[in-house]
Amino acid sequence: MKAQSPNTRPVTKNLGGINSTLVEQEERRQDLGFGTKLNDAYSRLINKDGSFNINRVNDSFWDRLNLYNRLITMRWSKFLGLVLLFYVSENLVFASFYMLAGPENLRGLLDVTDGSTFGQFWGAFFFSAQTLTTVGYGHISPVGYVTSLIAAFESMIGLLAFALVTGLLYGRFSRPVAHIRFSRNAVFAPYLDVNGWMFRIINTRSHQLIDLQVEVTLSRLEAKPDGTRYRRYYGLNLERAKVTFFPTNWTLVHPITSESPLHGCTPEDLKESDAEFLILLRAMDDTFSQVVHTRYSYRFDEVLWGRKYRVMFDSSHQGIVRLDLDKLDDTDPAPLN
Known part of the structure; x- marks a missing residue:
């Protein structure tokens, strides 16, 4: 868009019999979507990474979280770190559930640990990892309804979680980016x-x-x-x-x-x-x-x-x-x- 010459006579528009130069000028004004009110000096509109220098306030939690977009666009190191953190945290949580249900309800647990509370917890942790991934080596198995229910629920969580992570991995690999x-x-x-x-x-x-x-x-x-x-x-x-x-x-x-x-x-x-x-x-x-x-x-x-x-x-x-x-x-x- 060329700058208007100072000698150029502004064009007026007849609006119901009223000539409006201001309306004509506003219609011809170019705007990228930032508007004209962003007039604080020394603040850039677009950051060096291509994002907009806009900080939204008073939006809802879910709109601010925007989880899918964050997981797709974040750096690979951060994404893999979050996946690893989720995997370890989930196994720690379910290992705690198994210990609360009683380590005696995990058949074979005492055979693969030293019998201490610490050893039993880590035995329950690795059993949780096997259940979560549906590997199921078989040397530890749940006994009783409560422990079996925990294991069944964890298996369902594992299937859903890995399906989501697989979808996110595909989305990240298939998303074209202009480097x-x-x-x-x-x-x-x-x-x-x-x-x-x-x-x-x-x-x-x-x-x-x-x-x-x-x-x-x-x-x-x-x-x-x-x-x-x-x-x-x-x-x-x-x-x-x-x-x-x-x-x-x-x-x-x-x-x-x-x-x-x-x-x-x-x-x-x-x-x-x-x-x-x-x-x-x-x-x-x-x-x-x-x-x-x-x-x-x-x-x-x-x-x-x-x-x-x-x-x-x-x-x-x-x-x-x-x-x-x-x-x-x-x-x-x-x-x-």
């Missing part, structure tokens, strides 16, 4: 006969992404005639917003022409307006045949002025292009036009 790495900083660099705002991305995985599309929006604070500040959004036109293949790195460029909202901006202007560049990337994952997306943002203090990106690849290795991912963030001085 896109963004350069640490964006840059203002010379571009053709003008300057350009740029950032660079790479695909960190060997799988193929096709039909990549990128949208960039500038968010900044502006002042109304009465002096109050509100947040406004400008879509930044890119030199190239779509590519068919993505085998190497891609430097995306917004040319700063006279029609750009960044025309004439200085580092001080971006800081004063609490500027943030919001990025949305969509692509087709060739492995999963599904659309993947990722979000990112650069704030005004994450933009380097008078720098350009260093070349990441060369083809001097027996005709094979070599891409050095460690050079993604490397820049060199480049005086602006």
Whole structure:
């Protein structure tokens, strides 16, 4: 979206015989969904991990927990740690039930332990693990209705729990994720006969992404005639917003022409307006045949002025292009036009 020229006469709309310039301007206003009221300076809209910098309050417990989404999207180390914690905790709980029902009601328990309370508890713990997983080695078996009822209930819990964990594992493996790495900083660099705002991305995985599309929006604070500040959004036109293949790195460029909202901006202007560049990337994952997306943002203090990106690849290795991912963030001085 191009910034409106100051000399452009605002278009009015007739609403029941009343011309409303404000309604027309509101209908043409671009908004990503954050609204104009987020005007606290020095707070980003999109975090570095792509999540929104919004803290919800007064929502219900279950809405806040959002258990399935958390288990699907959390890190693998945390997920496996929770599975292990649940497995151990459940066996500890049922081992305690077996001890409360009486260790004498577990036939064969004294034969595999030293007879101490501690030994009997761990014998009950391992019997619980065998019952939970339906392994059932057979050297310990329940005696009486109470202990048999506990064992039957634990078997049912085990079947349900492993079915859920299997579903979560499948969901985590089958969920396509865009493993896109963004350069640490964006840059203002010379571009053709003008300057350009740029950032660079790479695909960190060997799988193929096709039909990549990128949208960039500038968010900044502006002042109304009465002096109050509100947040406004400008879509930044890119030199190239779509590519068919993505085998190497891609430097995306917004040319700063006279029609750009960044025309004439200085580092001080971006800081004063609490500027943030919001990025949305969509692509087709060739492995999963599904659309993947990722979000990112650069704030005004994450933009380097008078720098350009260093070349990441060369083809001097027996005709094979070599891409050095460690050079993604490397820049060199480049005086602006």
